Amino acid sequence: MRNKILIILLILFLSFCFFVLFKSLQGSSIYVPEKNQDKQLSEFVSEDLFNNQKITSEEIFQGSDYYLLNIWASWCAPCRKEHPQLMELAKNSSIKLIGLNYKDNPKKAKDFLVKLGNPFSIIITDKTGIISIEFGGYGIPETFLINKDKKIIKTFIGNLNDESVKQINSIVK
Amino acid sequence: MKKLKIFFILFFMLNFFSISFAEKNDQLKIKISKNLRCVVCQGQSIYDSQSDFALSIKLLINNKIDNGLSEKEIYEFLKDKYGEWIIYDTSFNKKTFILWGLPVLLFILGGAIILKKIAFRKI
Numbered sequence: 001m002r003n004k005i006l007i008i009l010l011i012l013f014l015s016f017c018f019f020v021l022f023k024s025l026q027g028s029s030i031y032v033p034e035k036n037q038d039k040q041l042s043e044f045v046s047e048d049l050f051n052n053q054k055i056t057s058e059e060i061f062q063g064s065d066y067y068l069l070n071i072w073a074s075w076c077a078p079c080r081k082e083h084p085q086l087m088e089l090a091k092n093s094s095i096k097l098i099g100l101n102y103k104d105n106p107k108k109a110k111d112f113l114v115k116l117g118n119p120f121s122i123i124i125t126d127k128t129g130i131i132s133i134e135f136g137g138y139g140i141p142e143t144f145l146i147n148k149d150k151k152i153i154k155t156f157i158g159n160l161n162d163e164s165v166k167q168i169n170s171i172v173k
Numbered sequence: 174m175k176k177l178k179i180f181f182i183l184f185f186m187l188n189f190f191s192i193s194f195a196e197k198n199d200q201l202k203i204k205i206s207k208n209l210r211c212v213v214c215q216g217q218s219i220y221d222s223q224s225d226f227a228l229s230i231k232l233l234i235n236n237k238i239d240n241g242l243s244e245k246e247i248y249e250f251l252k253d254k255y256g257e258w259i260i261y262d263t264s265f266n267k268k269t270f271i272l273w274g275l276p277v278l279l280f281i282l283g284g285a286i287i288l289k290k291i292a293f294r295k296i
Contacts, residue, residue, distance in 0.1 A: 085187060129226070129232070130229055130236070133229060136255055139212050139225075139226065
């Protein structure tokens with residue numbers, strides 16, 4: 001009788017372990033910060049890529065109901081890949097596109113835009129990577145859809161694709 | 174001459190305090206960066222990693238300490254941005270209670286089994 005209880009307990013314990021491991025296998029291995037969603041952005045100061053003038057977050061996030069902040073750099077290959085999608089999104093007048101140029105050479109960044117087109121209403125620079133931390137960003141490219149209350153409502157990790165463009169357009173319409 | 178002596182004493186004292194203060198801050202920076210997970214690297218702390226993300230976080234820690242923020246305030250700031258996952262030393266909450274509680278429970282259970290065995294042997 002005692003042995004039977006022990007065997008049942010052992011089977012229950014092993015089933016529990018199997019269930020936990022199996023469940024964790026199904027999850028995505030890409031880490032997504034859970035906290036930056038639906039959270040008000042803190043204030044920061046940056047520089048404009050073209051005129052090097054200081055610009056505050058208050059000045060950046062004004063005049064639109066939705067903002068799409070894209071972290072990019074000229075040295076980032078996936079950024080080149082998602083550029084047509086950003087050009088497509090720039091046609092949507094409901095969104096203001098903001099570029100966050102991450103740890104880049106300003107000259108190369110400008111050349112990149114001359115070559116591929118500039119979808120952004122404003123481009124700010126992040127020479128140290130600290131501004132991207134304000135958004136909970138940890139790599140590039142990364143895109144944040146922000147509403148007029150300055151809350152991140154959607155985060156896109158990696159390069160944007162046609163599906164992400166559809167999603168963004170359906171949220172902002 | 175006396176004035177010169179006082180000047181030198183004060184000069185060396187000031188230097189001593191500024192060096193020890195800087196050393197304390199450096200140790201704090203290392204302690205914080207060792208307790209933070211590099212979320213883009215596999216199994217490395219911010220201190221160990223040389224990734225772009227880790228370098229930015231190290232710089233942020235320096236700035237925050239220079240601005241007078243405490244260790245706890247820096248953890249809170251990063252927790253707010255990246256969630257509990259970024260900190261190695263996980264706090265006790267509804268998501269982590271099994272993680273913290275299970276070892277204690279197993280310890281108590283094991284202890285009870287051993288005690289019971291000893292008690293039986295004595296009988």
